[in-house]
Amino acid sequence: MKKLIIINGPNLNLLGKREPNIYGSLTFTEFLEEVKTKYSDVVIDYFQSNIEGELIDKLHEVGFSYDGIILNAAAYTHTSVGIGDAIKGIETPVVEVHISNTFGREEFRHHSYISPNAKGVILGFGLQSYELAIQSFI
Template sequence: MPETPVLYVLNGPNLNLLGVREPHIYGRETLADVQALCEAAAEGATIVFRQTNREGELIDWVQETRTAAHALILNPAGYGHTSIALLDALKALTIPVIECHLSNPAAREEFRHKTFVSLAATGVVSGFGAHSYELAIKAALRLVRERSSSADRLNPDHKA
């Protein structure tokens, strides 16, 4: 992997409608605004930012992170509550996975209180609107740096 951290930010269904769909819950920021926020928070890391409404495509991208990314920030949207296949893809990863939500699912309808993604996530950031993504980027960068530092201590010849 390259020395510059690569963070994938993957977004599930209906997030292309941010700013339009239920702004009282999800805010008025668009997905482009969220992408810009992620890129500004990246501290020089490479951000690969994608959104899809198709479950299979999201799973393909998660699998891609196995060899292409240092960490994954994932807003699974509705797939978090329904997709065992997404959970299985996440379980194949060895990189940090940060589950990210604009709203606080635990404060909403009961069916949103739990996600399958949480079973495979390193951590969860939710309830801060678009700022949740910025917090998730910061957490992912910290985890990547900690792993790199640990690997350097264990093997002084290691290249991050």
């Protein structure tokens, strides 16, 4: 049985409330329950933090024992050399995910410190971006 983890970065705990025109009205907890039911043959763990160091610690913790990591580092995607380095230092493949199309947003969101070390990047498909990432591992 595949073992995956979804790791979400800052402000993604506000999904369902935050800018629903961009992120939708479904909470991540509601979405996660749907996904776990749909992919019941896959173990899907979840972690969210607004703190960069906690995200790095979690990557180190799971980066040698999971089959895949689905990472939405949110704003840290565009600023965190540390998260990029953490991905480079682990063995578990990482798929970078974004709910919105970051290239259709502000210029600073067009650069990612995650992408060069990721297995792939999925963006712009709303919460379905996570499901596409799960499918890439199975």
